[in-house]
Amino acid sequence: MSFNLNGREHPEEDGSCMITTTVKPLGTTILERIGHTPLVRLEGLTSRLPGIQILGKAEWTNPGGSVKDRAAASIVTDAQRRGLLSASRGLLDATSGNTGIAYAMLGAAMGFPVTLCMPSNVSEARKRYLKAYGAEVVWTSPADGSDGAIRKAREMIAAEPDRYYYADQYSNDENWRAHYRTTGNEIWEQTEGQVTHFVAALGTTGTFMGTTRRLKELNPNIQCVSMQPDSPFNGLEGLKHMATAIVPKIYDPDLADRNIEMATERAYAMAKYMGRNLGLLVGVSAAAATAAAVQLAEEEAAKGHEAVIVTILCDGADKYMTERFWTEE
Numbered sequence: 001m002s003f004n005l006n007g008r009e010h011p012e013e014d015g016s017c018m019i020t021t022t023v024k025p026l027g028t029t030i031l032e033r034i035g036h037t038p039l040v041r042l043e044g045l046t047s048r049l050p051g052i053q054i055l056g057k058a059e060w061t062n063p064g065g066s067v068k069d070r071a072a073a074s075i076v077t078d079a080q081r082r083g084l085l086s087a088s089r090g091l092l093d094a095t096s097g098n099t100g101i102a103y104a105m106l107g108a109a110m111g112f113p114v115t116l117c118m119p120s121n122v123s124e125a126r127k128r129y130l131k132a133y134g135a136e137v138v139w140t141s142p143a144d145g146s147d148g149a150i151r152k153a154r155e156m157i158a159a160e161p162d163r164y165y166y167a168d169q170y171s172n173d174e175n176w177r178a179h180y181r182t183t184g185n186e187i188w189e190q191t192e193g194q195v196t197h198f199v200a201a202l203g204t205t206g207t208f209m210g211t212t213r214r215l216k217e218l219n220p221n222i223q224c225v226s227m228q229p230d231s232p233f234n235g236l237e238g239l240k241h242m243a244t245a246i247v248p249k250i251y252d253p254d255l256a257d258r259n260i261e262m263a264t265e266r267a268y269a270m271a272k273y274m275g276r277n278l279g280l281l282v283g284v285s286a287a288a289a290t291a292a293a294v295q296l297a298e299e300e301a302a303k304g305h306e307a308v309i310v311t312i313l314c315d316g317a318d319k320y321m322t323e324r325f326w327t328e329e
Helices: 068-081 098-110 124-133 142-159 173-181 183-190 206-218 264-278 284-302
Strands: 012-014 017-019 039-041 052-058 090-094 114-119 136-140 164-166 197-201 223-229 258-262 307-313
Touching (some): 052 183, 068 173, 090 098, 098 124, 114 142, 142 164, 183 206, 197 206, 206 223
Parallel strands (some): 197 307
Antiparallel strands (some): 012 017, 039 052
16 A cells, blocks of 8 residues: 555555555645734733734744735745746745745745845845755845846846746735735734724835735725835835835835825834834834834824724744844833
């Protein structure tokens, strides 16, 4: 008797008879583990604000550790469906870190090479994740930020168009569609339709674009607020100051009911506060989005309104723990 671990029937001769055995696949695949992240109550931020709730979508529970798993999975599965990815034709993209880690994880699991263009000043933890997954990285100047990585990726695909599938997360509609299909619906279901405000940071803008489109379909009265750094020179890794950056093609500024600009120092302070008072260690961008949610909460409370504010905690703090601000008082 023999077993086929793919779950297909596998007849084999056993003496004078034929025996067929089927083994049902157990567990989940990496793709199946992406999404359905918990919604965490941030009660320590609203105890002085009656009628206000702030909820954080804990995206660090995705297998690659960030919200970017959603977009990367959508982009990769679409490319494979169209025959654009294979063991001989790998994926190329520019990234500031988390999407690259998601690509590298999926490439290792699904059998295609991954080449990434990335600023060389990303955290050491990010570099180690990428090496562990076996991704090839082309380092770009820190001074040029994520825009420099984008320009390098465009240069590489122009030089060798048949070698790579250029995923181009900043222009790929599968980026925002991932959140339209999953994140928006999850928030609606997890809040039982009570969400009044949605807050997300702007990097590739896919999370905000897709989630906002879906939530507005479900209830046009939901206020959707984007958050971005307050200057082109900031410490909010992965986020874009839209006035000075290469604006992603998938970005539609008219979707936001409002935009909040965030100072790096406020984000650092919120990250430390959440760790020391809420028991949550989140990344800097997640802390910045939370600070924007608190600002909204205070405004709504001042008006005497009730509110259910949901924000995206895009990743945990594990990739940022070497930053000095954690130990500064």
